[in-house]
Amino acid sequence: MKIERVDFFYLRMPEVLDIGDGSQDALLVRVQAAGLEGWGECEASPLTSLAAYICPMSHSACKPVRYAVEGMELNSAADIYKIKQKVHEHCFDLLQADHTYSGIDIALWDLLGKAQQEPVYHLLGYKKTYPKxxxxxxxxxxxxxxxxxxxxxxxxxxxxxxxxxxxxxxxxxxxxxxxxxxxxxxxxxxxxxxxxxxxxxxxxxxxxxxxxxxxxxxxxxxxxxxxxxxxxxxxxxxxxxxxxxxxxxxxxxxxxxxxxxxxxxxxxxxxxxxxxxxxxxxxxxxxxxxxxxxxxxxxxxxxxxxxxxxxxxxxxxxxxxxxxxxxxxxxxxxxxxxITKNKIERDQEGLIHLTESHGLGVEIDTKRLAKYLVDVEIKIEGKAFYHSSSF
Amino acid sequence: MKIERVDFFYLRMPEVLDIGDGSQDALLVRVQAAGLEGWGECEASPLTSLAAYICPMSHSACKPVRYAVEGMELNSAADIYKIKQKVHEHCFDLLQADHTYSGIDIALWDLLGKAQQEPVYHLLGYKKTYPKxxxxxxxxxxxxxxxxxxxxxxxxxxxxxxxxxxxxxxxxxxxxxxxxxxxxxxxxxxxxxxxxxxxxxxxxxxxxxxxxxxxxxxxxxxxxxxxxxxxxxxxxxxxxxxxxxxxxxxxxxxxxxxxxxxxxxxxxxxxxxxxxxxxxxxxxxxxxxxxxxxxxxxxxxxxxxxxxxxxxxxxxxxxxxxxxxxxxxxxxxxxxxxITKNKIERDQEGLIHLTESHGLGVEIDTKRLAKYLVDVEIKIEGKAFYHSSSF
Structure with a gap:
């Protein structure tokens, strides 16, 4: 399958406090291909990470992350490593690129798992899981x-x-x-x-x-x-x-x-x-x-x-x-x-487990998230350059 | 003196090619205080670095770079190190911050040199310079x-x-x-x-x-x-x-x-x-x-x-x-x-030297640069959030 569309969603609490709590905003990534979607999350400044995805090219080693992702083939783990390598080559002078790509990479594995009807850890080579x-x-x-x-x-x-x-x-x-x-x-x-x-x-x-x-x-x-x-x-x-x-x-x-x-x-x-x-x-x-x-x-x-x-x-x-x-x-x-409808809950012994659900095994609750969505619009030279998507 | 104003200027050639030439765009920084100005340059993606300067706060270790700079005192080298330390504390989860701060730091040294009527290298402790x-x-x-x-x-x-x-x-x-x-x-x-x-x-x-x-x-x-x-x-x-x-x-x-x-x-x-x-x-x-x-x-x-x-x-x-x-x-x-009116030219032996001019010793040619200036406007939730400055 071919990567058809990549969307970023900047979510934010009505009030963000100056405290050591990183859950006050979020940057989600949705990657779509062949009627399926994968989701990922960047643990990073949303506006800055978004900018790294769409920024105008500066030179051959400082390109927007999207150049290495959109339209690429995704049929195997090897394809993900290929995209990752391309991001490195395109972006090694673009510092924020690693944070931006992190969410994309997660979404790619989720998507591949769904397409191949496997949990991600199977694709990574683990046959068995252990409680944490x-x-x-x-x-x-x-x-x-x-x-x-x-x-x-x-x-x-x-x-x-x-x-x-x-x-x-x-x-x-x-x-x-x-x-x-x-x-x-x-x-x-x-x-x-x-x-x-x-x-x-x-x-x-x-x-x-x-x-x-x-x-x-x-x-x-x-x-x-x-x-x-x-x-x-x-x-x-x-x-x-x-x-x-x-x-x-x-x-x-x-x-x-x-x-x-x-x-x-x-x-x-x-x-x-x-x-x-x-x-x-x-x-x-x-x-x-x-x-x-x-x-x-x-x-x-x-x-x-x-x-x-x-x-x-x-x-x-x-x-x-x-x-x-x-x-x-x-x-x-x-x-x-x-963010997710289902949770990874602790069992009676206080341990957690991953299930055999396909991809990452979590379902995104876009309906519940809608109220946290932040609309971002960027104009360059007076012309529309980027406008954030709705769910 | 107190830092009164910090402006970023995104400059770009009419055409940016996919080649290993990093001089096709630029991000300049101007810092103003007490009627003086210092200039710096980030070797970095302009839009992304700009975003790191102004982005909304995510949490206590992921704040926009500007929080650590604007309004700060600048009277000595120690003040610059203080600002730098503050950027680290505010931004250690904001990857792009180092690239953004680089241009600011350069501008701070230029400004301090002008205020103290010293070349920057004197402020760094060098009494004598050598040709390169x-x-x-x-x-x-x-x-x-x-x-x-x-x-x-x-x-x-x-x-x-x-x-x-x-x-x-x-x-x-x-x-x-x-x-x-x-x-x-x-x-x-x-x-x-x-x-x-x-x-x-x-x-x-x-x-x-x-x-x-x-x-x-x-x-x-x-x-x-x-x-x-x-x-x-x-x-x-x-x-x-x-x-x-x-x-x-x-x-x-x-x-x-x-x-x-x-x-x-x-x-x-x-x-x-x-x-x-x-x-x-x-x-x-x-x-x-x-x-x-x-x-x-x-x-x-x-x-x-x-x-x-x-x-x-x-x-x-x-x-x-x-x-x-x-x-x-x-x-x-x-x-x-x-970018500069004056240049650091090679002498007859092909060597270059720094002069005793104050600050960085270069004069910015804003008039000549005007045609390369890129206008950037960012709206968040439909409201004006950032609009780039003119010279």
Missing amino acids: MPYASQLFGITPQETYLKAKESRSQGYAAVKFGWGPIGKGTVAQDVAQFQAAREGLGKDAYLMVDIGTYWGENVQEAQKRLQALKDVQVYWLEEPFANLALTPYRALAVSLPKVALAAGEGCNNYVQAEAMISYGGLQFIQIDTGRIGGISAAKRVCDLSQTKGIKYVNHTFTSHLALSASLQPFIGIEPDFICEYPVEPKDLATS | MPYASQLFGITPQETYLKAKESRSQGYAAVKFGWGPIGKGTVAQDVAQFQAAREGLGKDAYLMVDIGTYWGENVQEAQKRLQALKDVQVYWLEEPFANLALTPYRALAVSLPKVALAAGEGCNNYVQAEAMISYGGLQFIQIDTGRIGGISAAKRVCDLSQTKGIKYVNHTFTSHLALSASLQPFIGIEPDFICEYPVEPKDLATS
């Missing part, structure tokens, strides 16, 4: 007491793994952070998995991280996430070999395979965290997962929005039994919840 | 004979260093490439510097590169440029230790300091090539230059457009005497030539 243990992501409380209560609440909701991050952590004294770590552990109890996320706050400052290692070890964190800027390999490596040893997790900022490979090979990570909506979609994510297995480290998804994004982020590692932990959107905004 | 030897960048000819003639022509124009790249190279047989390398060397004569640029064509394929090493050594290339994708550290490192030894150059694709640091520390490069219009401006470029000196490798600018971009790209390493070679736009389109 979702972890709840939480902001640290302003006080340790608040963190303690949040931890207890997550446990009472049935989460056996909880990640705390952002908020005050890393910004005050070591003693303040230690009190927070201890409160989180106390609230969770000793058996739950506890992860701590610094959100790159320390930049390249290894000392700030080292000062907290003993306390992190004492509360038995499963991983310490993003202490430094993405690709700050030397700081990551220095911390990875510091004592006491604490496992490091990072990678959500990678926008292509070679960046993730650099983080794995030179950053000393124990966990590589990949957002399929940023790294170039399912194609790049699966390749990173394959590498993680040969390197003996664990693959984890990075997902904070919809169950479309969740399904897309689980496919690349759903066949890897030992990499059992996964990120799960716990309290997304109504917009993100509205 | 510009190299001419050429596409390989379709045939070795054509390459030979191009090489002779460059020499007759007084260039003592010439880079050939792209075109057929790397895509055919080894024998075909060897004939091209030899033709280039023959045309240049034995004393000129010859560089070869693969333009990332081999992706991650080390073998393709290794097959050409002996021939590259035989024609005494000064460097082999971008054999692989940016940040493909493992292939770069593998090639760097392959025999016969050929010096590797890369880095133009880096969009921040830590990426360049990764290329330097783990990629085995002998030359780090930085485009100030992409890496986050003069601030990031200078930091990379400082690192290159402690690592014992050479810093080279990457510049193919205007003399505004050229001045901005020379400032970070103009005080480093041994790193004497520089890229120089040889045949840019009229648009790029029109």
